Amino acid sequence: APATEALNKPHDNNTYEYIVVGSGPGGGPIAANLAKAGHSVLLLEAGDDQTQNVNVSQWTNFLLSGNDPATRWDFFVKHSDDEARESRYIRTTWRKPDGGFYVGLDPPAGSKRLGIYYPRAGTLGGCAMHNGCLTMNPNDLDWDDIARITGDESWSAKNMRKYLVKLENAHYNSTSPHGHSGWLDTTMLDSGFSSNPDAKTMIELASQASGFQISEASDLQQRDMNGDQANRDSLVGPFGGVSHIKPDGRRSSPGYYVKETVDAGKYPLTLQLESLVTKVIFDKGDTPKAIGVEYLKGKSLYSADPRSNPNDKGTPGKAYASKEVIISGGAFNTPQILLLSGIGPKAQLKKFDIPVIVDNPDVGRNLADNYESSMLSLAARDVNGPGQIFPSFFKTTVGKIRDIYMWCGGFSFEGFWPGFPQDHGPKQYECAIVHMNPRSQAGSVTLQSANPRDVPNINLQFFKDGSEKDLQAIYEATSWVRSWLGKAPTTAGSIGPFTEMHPCEGVVGSQNCTVESQKTYIKEQAYSHHATSSCRIGEVLDSKFRVKGVKGLRVVDASSFPKVPGGFPVLPTMMLSEKATEDVLADAKKY
């Protein structure tokens, strides 16, 4: 029999040392790492294996992957409690009477409003199987802030860098030291600077607007956003786009790392797919100890899965952990699992007759997300090399450090809806703006029912706190882009002038919008896909990811972050998973 069969045969009473729930950037690496350290691990994943699906495996297909029913989990969220504001969201999604989606503000009669579409991937590897692969270490201050909040120096940027180096296999040139033997391949995308005159023009304009000479643009567009520069938080202007992609264009991700670890046949990692974990089982002593999980085995059981059929009931199962249970279901599902297990606000648990294990008002609170906005325009002619993009950082007058990350090129990205994005033709040119470190962290995940197959209620409460400064920041970033788009050459056959589509319509340089109208547009049409902090370290977890009030239970995923890390969360979540591996191994002898 193959070695894996022996390693993966059912353990006594279905018991493993560790159970990990969810195989995304949080759960996948820690499950593989613990098995490689010699511990028996059961990794339970609700989705199936799409690692061979070309929409997933070929990075350039990521828009297909994001829309693929084989990977998609469809969530519909709110951005606020203000119904009037919600109803003005241009990409509001509705369920038509014929069962299909309608996106817009004028639905056919009888349609049911679903809300604002928020995609996730319910598949082996989690959202890193359909994401844009952008791989970005947050600002140093973001890590140092966690060290300050927790009083745990191991969170300092200096220490966190070692996890980046450990996990990566960097295939690009950098003046900073990098790892070259980790499980995550990283490459730097070609910005088109040397091959595409349009890309060169735009990068040079952005470089000049950032205070550099034109002659410096070539070096700038290859700067390493994941370098260890001493003053990296204040570096602005164009950078190279680092991505979790192999040099041949295939996606690298935790899903493949898990697969490779299982397929190696020599590690005690059992991967059980199509298993929706419904609750944690506790041994109720003085301090309850997590000893296992209950799950439903079956295809597409979660109702967010577009293939789900309520008539498929699934088969209930249980598995036990002699050491620890680690929950890594992501920012929406981890709080749902804790709530269903009796850890959360007492009143909410009581409402659904869920026995209270720990009354913790912060489970599902403090949900936060980077705000995203698009400065979209049409060039005077077709943009050459539309697939080539360049990232850039910007510091606004309200940011302590650089607070805007953007990427610019001949594409259109105006948020998410079923079938996203909208193609505005070969002249489209966008700078997609990500506002880092949002001041509002008032979002919530709450149960809609006690049925684990139902999705929870999600309200991101955009701009609830600090809206003045955050809107000012996005407005300044938009104006900054406009300032250099307006300098593009306009002679016959040139890329300019640009005609802006939003947030201020008109030919760039001769528009007439008020600051307030632009801020209103930004506030009402902002979108996001970087949700974090719904079970955060500080209130729900201690600095070693342990769920407060119980033993043997940790949360390791994007929900653990005290606040949204930097511009893109996938790399920080993988770094966090590496860090948690150390913390779990340090406690391995305790149990």
Ligand SMILES: Cc1cc2nc3c(=O)[nH]c(=O)nc-3n(C[C@H](O)[C@H](O)[C@H](O)COP(=O)(O)OP(=O)(O)OC[C@H]3O[C@@H](n4cnc5c(N)ncnc54)[C@H](O)[C@@H]3O)c2cc1C
């Ligand atoms: C469309 C899109 C594009 C993105 N692009 C980027 C990008 O380019 N760069 C970047 O840095 N970030 C990007 N992100 C964000 C990034 O992918 C996420 O922040 C990251 O994947 C979070 O990891 P996680 O482990 O916390 O959760 P997830 O990735 O959501 O993984 C959770 C896993 O748990 C499983 N699960 C959930 N509930 C259960 C249950 N009850 N039982 C069993 N299994 C369960 C899910 O199926 C899933 O596999 C993108 C996100 C989206 C949605």
